[in-house]
Every structure is written in structure tokens, then in C-alpha cells.
Amino acid sequence: MIKNYFLRHAQVFFYTLGQLTRTPVATFLTVAVIGITLALPAGLYVAIENVQRLARGWEDNGQISLFLKQDVPGSSIEKLAEKIRRLPAVSWVDYVSRDAALAEFKRLSGFGEALNALDRNPLPALLVVHPAAAYSHPDKLQTLLKDLRRYNEVDLAQLDLDWVRRLHAMLELARQGVLILAAGLAVAVLLIVGNTIRLAVLNRRDEIEITKLIGGTNAFIRRPFLYAGTLQGLLGALLAWLLLALGLLLLSGPVDNLAGLYGSRFEAENLGFLATLTLIGSGGLLGWLGSRLAVGRHLRAIEPR
Amino acid sequence: MIQFTHVFKRYPGGFDALRNVNLQIQAGEMVFITGHSGAGKSTLLKLITAIERPTRGDAVVNGKNLLRLPRRRIPYFRREIGVVFQDHKLLFDRTVFDNVALPLIVTGADPHDIPRRVRAALEMVGLLSKEKMYPITLSGGEQQRVGIARAVVNKPPLLLADEPTGNIDSKLSDEILDLFLDFHHHGVTVLIATHDGHLINRARQRVIELKQAELVSDSGAAA
Numbered sequence: 468m469i470k471n472y473f474l475r476h477a478q479v480f481f482y483t484l485g486q487l488t489r490t491p492v493a494t495f496l497t498v499a500v501i502g503i504t505l506a507l508p509a510g511l512y513v514a515i516e517n518v519q520r521l522a523r524g525w526e527d528n529g530q531i532s533l534f535l536k537q538d539v540p541g542s543s544i545e546k547l548a549e550k551i552r553r554l555p556a557v558s559w560v561d562y563v564s565r566d567a568a569l570a571e572f573k574r575l576s577g578f579g580e581a582l583n584a585l586d587r588n589p590l591p592a593l594l595v596v597h598p599a600a601a602y603s604h605p606d607k608l609q610t611l612l613k614d615l616r617r618y619n620e621v622d623l624a625q626l627d628l629d630w631v632r633r634l635h636a637m638l639e640l641a642r643q644g645v646l647i648l649a650a651g652l653a654v655a656v657l658l659i660v661g662n663t664i665r666l667a668v669l670n671r672r673d674e675i676e677i678t679k680l681i682g683g684t685n686a687f688i689r690r691p692f693l694y695a696g697t698l699q700g701l702l703g704a705l706l707a708w709l710l711l712a713l714g715l716l717l718l719s720g721p722v723d724n725l726a727g728l729y730g731s732r733f734e735a736e737n738l739g740f741l742a743t744l745t746l747i748g749s750g751g752l753l754g755w756l757g758s759r760l761a762v763g764r765h766l767r768a769i770e771p772r
Numbered sequence: 773m774i775q776f777t778h779v780f781k782r783y784p785g786g787f788d789a790l791r792n793v794n795l796q797i798q799a800g801e802m803v804f805i806t807g808h809s810g811a812g813k814s815t816l817l818k819l820i821t822a823i824e825r826p827t828r829g830d831a832v833v834n835g836k837n838l839l840r841l842p843r844r845r846i847p848y849f850r851r852e853i854g855v856v857f858q859d860h861k862l863l864f865d866r867t868v869f870d871n872v873a874l875p876l877i878v879t880g881a882d883p884h885d886i887p888r889r890v891r892a893a894l895e896m897v898g899l900l901s902k903e904k905m906y907p908i909t910l911s912g913g914e915q916q917r918v919g920i921a922r923a924v925v926n927k928p929p930l931l932l933a934d935e936p937t938g939n940i941d942s943k944l945s946d947e948i949l950d951l952f953l954d955f956h957h958h959g960v961t962v963l964i965a966t967h968d969g970h971l972i973n974r975a976r977q978r979v980i981e982l983k984q985a986e987l988v989s990d991s992g993a994a995a
Contacts, residue, residue: 474883677861680821681922682851683878684844771823 476690483694494699497663501703501750504656506710508649509738509746513711515641516742517735522634531612533594534623544592547620551594556602556611561595568593591622605632653753656703660696660757667692668765680771692762693755700754704747712737773799773930773961774820779829781815789815791985793829797963799929802956804972805965807982813965816982817934820963821853822846834930851879854923856933860915862907862922868894869903872921879926893925897951913944920951924960931955933964937971945971 487494533551535544544562552560563571568590573582596615598608608626616624668675678688715735726733738746776795782788790812797803805813818824820833822841831838834852841849862871872890881889894900897917907915916936923931933952937945949971956962956977966972972979981989 471880471882475877475880478883673861674863677863678874678878679847680823680850680855680861681875681878682847682849684847687847687878771821 479690480694483691483698486691487695487698493663497659497699498702498706500659501656501700501754502706502710504652504659505704505707505746505750508645508652509707509742510711510714511641511645511648512742513715513735513738515638515645516739519638520736521733522638530626531596531598531608531615532625533596533615533618533621534625535592535594535620536622537591539592539620541592543620544594547618548594551596551615551618554611554614556599556607556614558597558599560597563593563595565590565592605635653749656700656750656753657757657760660700660754661761663699664692664696664758664761665765667695668762668769672769675766675769676771679769685766688766689759689762692758696754696758696761697751698754700750700752700757701747702750703754704750707750708738708743708746773797773801773834774963775830775832776819777830779819779831780827781812781819781824782827788985790819790826793982793987795980795987795990797961799961800956800959802952802962802975802977803964804975804977804979805963805982806967806969806972806979808967811982812985813982814934815985817855817932817963817965820930820932821855822849851875851926852928852930854926854928854931856916856919856923856931856936858935858938860907860919862915862918864906864908867904867906868899868910868918871907871918872903872925875922875926889925890921893921896924896954897921913940913948916940916944916948917951920948924955928960930961931963933962933966935966935968936964937966937968942970946974949975 535547539547541564544564548560548562551557565588569582569588572578572590576582596611598611602608602611612624612626615621675688715737718735722733722735737743774795774797776793779790779793779795780788781790793812793816805816807813815824819826819831819838822833822838826839834849836845836849863874869890872893873886876886876889891900891903894903897920899914899917899921902910902914907918910918916939920933920936923933931952936952937948940948945968952962952964953975964971979989979991980987
């Protein structure tokens with residue numbers, strides 16, 4: 468029984484595939500429209516993902532500077548650095564001693580001679596804390612900053628978060644935009660598939676009527692149309708993926724060039740495995756849903772006379 | 773097999789297609805329904821196949837009350853009835869074999885049995901040699917026989933025919949009548965709507981006459 472069930476579905480599948488290949492132009496046009504429609508939000512998603520990946524490369528800028536109190540001895544500083552290093556949120560810690568800080572300041576500020584006039588080093592020792600990649604989100608950095616401020620040795624803890632916050636806010640905005648766009652375009656795909664299936668149903672009016680007369684259930688009559696819609700949705704999603712790959716291929720030269728100018732080895736990446744599955748899955752699902760809605764509505768109108 | 777008690781069918785607008793029809797047909801009977809066009813023959817067949825519902829009265833076909841048959845049960849109800857249409861209603865984009873196989877596929881018959889059962893039905897109507905042809909290349913009489921093969925391939929207990937000899941000459945109609953008589957002898961309940969007097973005289977079976985939506989005469993079961 469179960470075997471027959473699958474056999475019947477396989478038959479309908481290949482029958483539908485045959486029907487689609489028999490009208491290659493119409494099929495291609497539908498698949499192309501679906502493909503381009505899906506490629507738009509998917510392309511924007513890829514762009515955002517890549518910008519985010521690039522931003523992760525800049526996480527050094529999310530570093531926290533801990534200026535220590537003047538009277539903390541060197542040995543305590545080493546101990547403190549070791550303690551901080553062990554925090555899960557911390558990737559590594561650089562220690563800049565007072566002497567090193569003074570030397571650097573002299574070199575960079577141009578006040579070298581004037582500083583020599585001071586009888587003691589006015590600069591505090593500095594611990595530069597680099598957060599781990601998983602803690603680069605602004606909220607998590609804020610928490611880490613609070614934790615670091617609690618150490619007695621710390622005089623001042625500083626984190627320049629504004630640009631990180633702005634970037635994240637912008638990416639979040641773009642992400643929402645993509646979601647809204649994707650929702651709108653999903654409706655477009657539904658309408659495209661629905662219209663295609665509506666025409667297919669009307670074209671096969673006689674067949675549907677006869678099938679109803681000899682005892683075909685609605686589920687039986689729907690099946691080939693659902694397969695047709697799902698297949699076209701899947702093929703459209705596949706095409707969207709190929710369009711993205713093609714677009715990235717065309718952009719890879721300029722991206723390499725630009726990255727090279729910044730001394731970076733950044734390379735734009737296509738959709739990941741899960742995102743690809745999501746794209747293909749949404750294509751199939753939208754195709755199925757579009758044909759289900761269309762076929763359900765038009766099937767009721769066709770009754771034997 | 774068919775039991776109509778005080779059945780009325782009124783279409784929107786007040787037109788009466790059937791008025792107070794009482795009819796009883798036993799399993800295994802062969803019955804002709806005759807009358808002028810518009811007398812209600814087609815409406816009667818539409819009620820029996822659940823294409824239309826009666827407006828009033830009790831109509832029981834094959835143990836199912838047509839007034840109370842839920843929509844979703846209609847396909848299963850129709851599988852017990854073979855219907856031969858005046859215009860054949862064949863699918864022209866597929867072969868004779870595929871046309872006859874359709875009811876088997878629809879009912880989910882075992883795929884291994886389908887070729888054997890289709891060929892048995894085609895052999896019965898004498899078209900086994902034409903299974904690979906498309907209906908458009910066949911004559912009107914042959915197309916009608918394909919329609920008959922399709923109607924009986926599922927071995928339904930009830931066979932309906934609407935003007936089965938409407939478009940073909942008398943020699944061919946005799947052959948088709950012989951087919952129906954043959955099914956009748958094998959125990960199938962056969963109901964034929966026709967105004968072909970020649971056919972009715974030759975068959976010597978029960979005849980029911982409809983006139984202006986009413987049943988006006990019933991010859992009773994044949995001896």
C-alpha cells in the first residue's frame with residue numbers, strides 16, 4: 468500500500484516534469500521571474516552578511532583601555548592582567564607599562580624634551596583588553612566594561628562604542644529592510660505561481676471535469692498542480708542562487724582590488740549552507756502555497772455539467 | 773439499486789426539471805429512459821451521478837441517500853457508477869490506453885494490474901488493436917466504444933449511458949446495444965437514456981417514459 472502510494476507520487480512527479488518540459492518557454496519565463504524575485508532579497512542578505520563579516524575583522528577597535536591607579540606596583544599589575552586574561556569574554560590583554568607609555572608618548576607627541584623636565588612619570592600603566600569575537604556585540608561589551616571597572620586597581624576604563632553601536636544599528640536596520648522586502652516579494656512569488664497555476668487549471672478544464680465524473684477526489688486532481696507549483700518554485704530558487712553566484716563572481720575582481728588597497732584579504736562569500744537551504748526551501752514552499760491557493764479556488768468552480 | 777420517491781428538481785428561476793418522480797430499479801435490471809429532449813432525462817441522470825441534488829424527495833442510489841451525501845464522499849460514490857456520455861468526453865492528449873486507464877489510476881488501483889484490466893476492457897469493446905492510438909484518429913463509433921471501455925474498466929455495479937447512440941449510424945448502434953446487453957447479462961444494472969426507438973424495440977427491456985418533467989409510463993420489469 469505504502470509502496471503504491473510512493474509509486475503514484477513518483478508517477479505524478481515525472482508526469483508533471485514532462486508537462487513542464489513540454490512548454491519550455493512558459494516554464495522558463497515563470498522560473499526566471501521567480502528566480503529574479505528571490506535573488507533580490509537574497510542578494511541584499513548576502514551583502515549584509517559580508518559587511519558584518521568585514522566588521523568582525525575590525526573588532527580590535529572594540530578594545531577596552533584600563534588606566535590603572537598610579538600607586539599599583541608592577542607585580543600586582545601582572546596578576547591583574549593574568550586574571551583578566553582568563554575571563555571568557557576576553558581574547559587577549561596587552562600590558563603597557565608606565566615607562567613604555569611614556570616612551571610612546573614622547574615619540575608620538577613631540578613633547579619629548581618638555582617631558583624630560585618632569586621629575587616623575589605622570590602617565591598611568593595601561594591594560595588593553597581585546598574582547599573575544601563572540602562578545603563583540605555592544606551590549607556584551609558594555610557588560611564586560613562594567614565588570615572590569617570593579618577591579619580596585621582600575622582608575623578609568625574606556626570603551627569607544629559609538630561607532631560599533633552605529634554600525635550594528637545600521638546593519639540591524641538593513642536586516643529589517645531585507646525582511647520587509649522579502650515578505651513583499653514572497654507575496655509576489657505567490658501571485659506569480661498562483662497565476663501560472665490558474666492558467667494551467669483553466670487549460671485542463673476538460674480533464675478536471677472528466678476526472679471528477681469518474682470519481683477523482685480533489686486531492687487527486689490537485690496533486691499534479693501542486694507538484695508543478697513546487698517544482699517551479701524550487702527551480703526559481705535554484706536560479707536565484709545561480710544569479711547570486713554569478714553576481715559575486717563578477718564582483719570578485721573589484722572586491723579583491725579594493726581589499727588589496729586596504730591591505731586586507733577579504734573575499735565576498737555566497738550564502739552559507741543553511742541560508743542556501745532556506746532559500747531553496749522558501750522557493751519550494753512558496754510555489755506549493757501559491758499553487759495550493761490557486762488550485763483550491765479554481766477547482767471549486769469546475770464542476771461537471 | 774435506484775429508488776426515487778416523490779423526487780422534485782427545480783432549478784433557480786422556478787423551472788421544474790423533474791416533478792414527483794417515483795421510480796424503483798432493482799440491481800441487475802436493464803432500463804431505458806425515453807422522452808423528448810427537455811423531458812427530464814438528462815436531469816434524472818445528473819441526479820443519479822450526484823452532479824445535481826434533488827430539490828425535494830427521497831433519492832437513494834446504490835444505498836446512498838443523494839440528499840444527504842456529503843460533498844467529500846461524492847468521488848467515492850461516483851466510483852460505483854460507470855457513465856457513458858453522448859459526447860464521449862475522452863481526453864484527446866492521451867492514448868486510448870491512457871483514457872481507459874484513467875478510472876483505475878484515479879481509484880489508486882495496483883499499477884501492476886492496470887495494463888491487464890485496461891486490455892480486458894478494450895478487448896470487450898473490440899478495440900485492443902488501437903490501444904496506442906489517439907482518440908482523434910478514431911471514428912465516432914470507436915470513440916464511443918473507448919468511452920464504454922472506460923466506463924466499465926472498474927467493473928461498476930451500475931452503468932449509465934446518455935444517448936449512447938446519438939451520433940452514430942444504426943449498424944454501429946446495434947453493436948453498442950449488444951455490448952450493453954452483454955453487461956446486463958453479466959449482472960450489471962444498466963440505465964440508458966435515449967430517444968432512439970429502434971434501439972428500444974430491439975432490446976426488449978423495461979422502458980420508462982418522461983414527459984414534461986413527469987414520469988408518464990413504465991413498462992415494468994421485462995419478463
